[in-house]
Amino acid sequence: MKSSLPVVECFHSLQGEGKHAGRSAYFIRLASCKVGCPWCDTKESWNSKLHPQQSLKDLSIGTAKAQKEGAAFVVITGGEPLHHNLDELCKEIRKYTLNQERKSIPIHLETSGVDKLSGRPDWITLSPKRHSPPRLDNLLCCQELKIVIQNSDDLDFAKKMANLIKNNGTTKPQLFLQAGWNNDEGKALAIKYVKNNPDWTLSMQTHKWLDVL
Ligand code: SF4
Numbered sequence: 001m002k003s004s005l006p007v008v009e010c011f012h013s014l015q016g017e018g019k020h021a022g023r024s025a026y027f028i029r030l031a032s033c034k035v036g037c038p039w040c041d042t043k044e045s046w047n048s049k050l051h052p053q054q055s056l057k058d059l060s061i062g063t064a065k066a067q068k069e070g071a072a073f074v075v076i077t078g079g080e081p082l083h084h085n086l087d088e089l090c091k092e093i094r095k096y097t098l099n100q101e102r103k104s105i106p107i108h109l110e111t112s113g114v115d116k117l118s119g120r121p122d123w124i125t126l127s128p129k130r131h132s133p134p135r136l137d138n139l140l141c142c143q144e145l146k147i148v149i150q151n152s153d154d155l156d157f158a159k160k161m162a163n164l165i166k167n168n169g170t171t172k173p174q175l176f177l178q179a180g181w182n183n184d185e186g187k188a189l190a191i192k193y194v195k196n197n198p199d200w201t202l203s204m205q206t207h208k209w210l211d212v213l
Pocket of ligand 1: 034040045079129
């Protein structure tokens with residue numbers, strides 16, 4: 001079992017997107033992604049060899065410090081965090097953030113869903129990609145489904161993902177469409193679809209609008 005992981009950055013900020021937008025969060029951005037989205041805004045995270053290994057203990061101590069400073073949850077993101085087995089990292093985070101009420105900080109995971117789930121996260125934001133669809137088991141256990149809309153094919157993909165959940169799942173994730181950044185076509189499509197389909201909500205990248213790190 002690995003005792004360290006390649007890390008791009010860790011920082012305490014506000015969650016910018018989805019259901020928990022605007023809440024205090026500590027982010028652990030792990031390196032490595034082979035999904036290859038052309039519009040990716042974290043391409044620097046793709047090659048894990050370019051990023052230092054950090055011990056699981058140090059990552060957990062950093063999370064505990066942020067928790068004391070007000071972080072309501074930790075977000076494990078990437079890159080594609082599930083390229084790594086997250087069992088040990090999440091175990092360590094839970095150990096180091098255990099409070100007097102015997103509760104640990106909630107662990108949120110942001111993933112495209114292409115790999116097997118690990119770490120037993122408390123909240124899964126699944127952001128599947130049309131060119132690299134997610135595993136069905138990941139699709140059926142997420143709390144939040146977020147699809148980036150660049151064009152009408154992405155909208156068709158969003159409907160397909162929602163139907164798969166509806167027809168196979170027992171849980172009902174919150175459904176979000178998020179327009180591609182600086183993409184007028186995606187913005188128009190997402191807004192129009194959400195206006196006509198009340199099951200869906202528009203996800204805003206509020207951290208980019210507000211220039212919050
Ligand atoms: S899955 Fe995420 S990190 Fe990987 S290429 Fe796509 S947007 Fe970038």
